[in-house]
Amino acid sequence: MLSVCSLKGGVGxxxxxxxxxxxxxxxxxxxxxxxxxxxxxxxxxxxVSGSVEVDVATLLGNPRRKTFEAALTPSGWAGEGGGLxxxxxxxxxxxxxxxxxxxxxxxxxxxxxxxxxxxxxxxIDCPPSFGGLTRSxxxxxxxxxxxxxxxxxxxxxxxxxxxxxxxxxxxSAPDLQPLGVVVNRYRDRSPEHRxxxxxxxxxxxxxxxxxxxxxxxxxxxxxxxxxxxxxxxGPAAAELAGTFDxxxxxxxxxxxxxxxxxxxxxxxxGTAAEAAAV
Numbered sequence: 001m002l003s004v005c006s007l008k009g010g011v012g013x014x015x016x017x018x019x020x021x022x023x024x025x026x027x028x029x030x031x032x033x034x035x036x037x038x039x040x041x042x043x044x045x046x047x048v049s050g051s052v053e054v055d056v057a058t059l060l061g062n063p064r065r066k067t068f069e070a071a072l073t074p075s076g077w078a079g080e081g082g083g084l085x086x087x088x089x090x091x092x093x094x095x096x097x098x099x100x101x102x103x104x105x106x107x108x109x110x111x112x113x114x115x116x117x118x119x120x121x122x123x124i125d126c127p128p129s130f131g132g133l134t135r136s137x138x139x140x141x142x143x144x145x146x147x148x149x150x151x152x153x154x155x156x157x158x159x160x161x162x163x164x165x166x167x168x169x170x171x172s173a174p175d176l177q178p179l180g181v182v183v184n185r186y187r188d189r190s191p192e193h194r195x196x197x198x199x200x201x202x203x204x205x206x207x208x209x210x211x212x213x214x215x216x217x218x219x220x221x222x223x224x225x226x227x228x229x230x231x232x233x234g235p236a237a238a239e240l241a242g243t244f245d246x247x248x249x250x251x252x253x254x255x256x257x258x259x260x261x262x263x264x265x266x267x268x269x270g271t272a273a274e275a276a277a278v
Contacts, residue, residue: 001123001124001140001142002121002122002124002143002145002179002251002254003134003138003140003141003143003144003145004017004145005128005134005137005145005165006146006157006161007128007157007161007164010128011148011154013125014125015184015219016147016182016184016213017033017042017123018045018223018228019213019229019240019244020244020251021033021075022229022231022244023241023245023247024248025083025084025228026230026241027245028083029120029248030119032086032118032121032122032123033046033075033084033085033087033123034056034087034109034113034122034125034137035056035087036089036124036133036137037126037128038089038091038094038127039127040088042086042089043088046075046076046084046086046226047075047226047227048074048075048086049076052088054067054071055071055089055090056071056088056089056090057095058071058090059112060108060109060112064115065112068113072086073088085119094133096133097129097131097132097133098131101132105132106132106135106139107136109136109137109140113140121251121252121255124140124141126138130160130164139168139176142176142255143251143254144165146165146178146180146181146182147181148181148183148184149184149185149186150185150186150193150194150195152196155196155200177254179251180208180209181200181207182247183197184213184215185213185214186212186213186214186215187214188214197212211243212243214239214243230244
């Protein structure tokens with residue numbers, strides 16, 4: 001299970017979730033997207049039609065198999081062939097976002113997701129904070145992807161996110177490892193963007209994932225039409241699709257490896273070699 005997170009809003013975290021889901025659908029990888037963000041943008045973009053009676057807030061309140069199965073909703077992206085499901089987001093999930101959530105409360109999502117073996121990949125879209133919802137997603141996961149953009153405040157937020165992930169791993173999620181940091185909305189012609197990517201590489205080394213995700217309007221256009229980027233026309237969309245294909249391949253390699261338990265405490269940079277190995 002992969003949590004996609006950020007400690008700063010507006011960096012395109014959900015766009016990365018949608019890009020990975022699009023790549024998985026194109027590749028035929030059975031995938032579940034769990035929308036933990038109370039804004040529920042992923043649910044909207046994934047073309048979940050009709051009224052939803054059971055959503056992620058319901059599941060967090062009652063993490064049983066029956067509730068989990070009732071919450072599973074097909075994405076309109078998949079059509080009749082299926083292969084991409086969603087646990088819809090809900091504004092009511094904000095009630096579970098307290099910073100002082102108990103360890104039992106944080107384990108509820110993992111308890112619910114442990115009831116299924118129908119998906120090769122589970123992607124959890126976390127809110128842009130380190131509250132109870134994001135921590136619940138991370139506790140349920142064995143990998144975490146941090147999304148940033150090449151700007152000063154986003155770089156510092158990525159550093160905080162990796163440190164927070166490491167602290168959570170040492171406290172209550174021993175199987176959790178950072179997959180790495182993905183740089184979104186990159187413009188190669190921008191000196192500032194090139195500088196920030198170099199800065200990230202100096203800070204985190206192999207934890208900075210390649211390729212960067214270029215800033216292209218095709219991504220917003222596809223999302224506005226509730227379509228996967230792999231089905232959007234034009235060379236810019238094809239470039240983005242190839243980028244997400246590369247990141248999906250890394251995610252699947254990581255998912256295929258058994259999680260490692262690390263006995264000792266370590267810093268966020270101390271996990272770089274492990275993440276680079278996948």
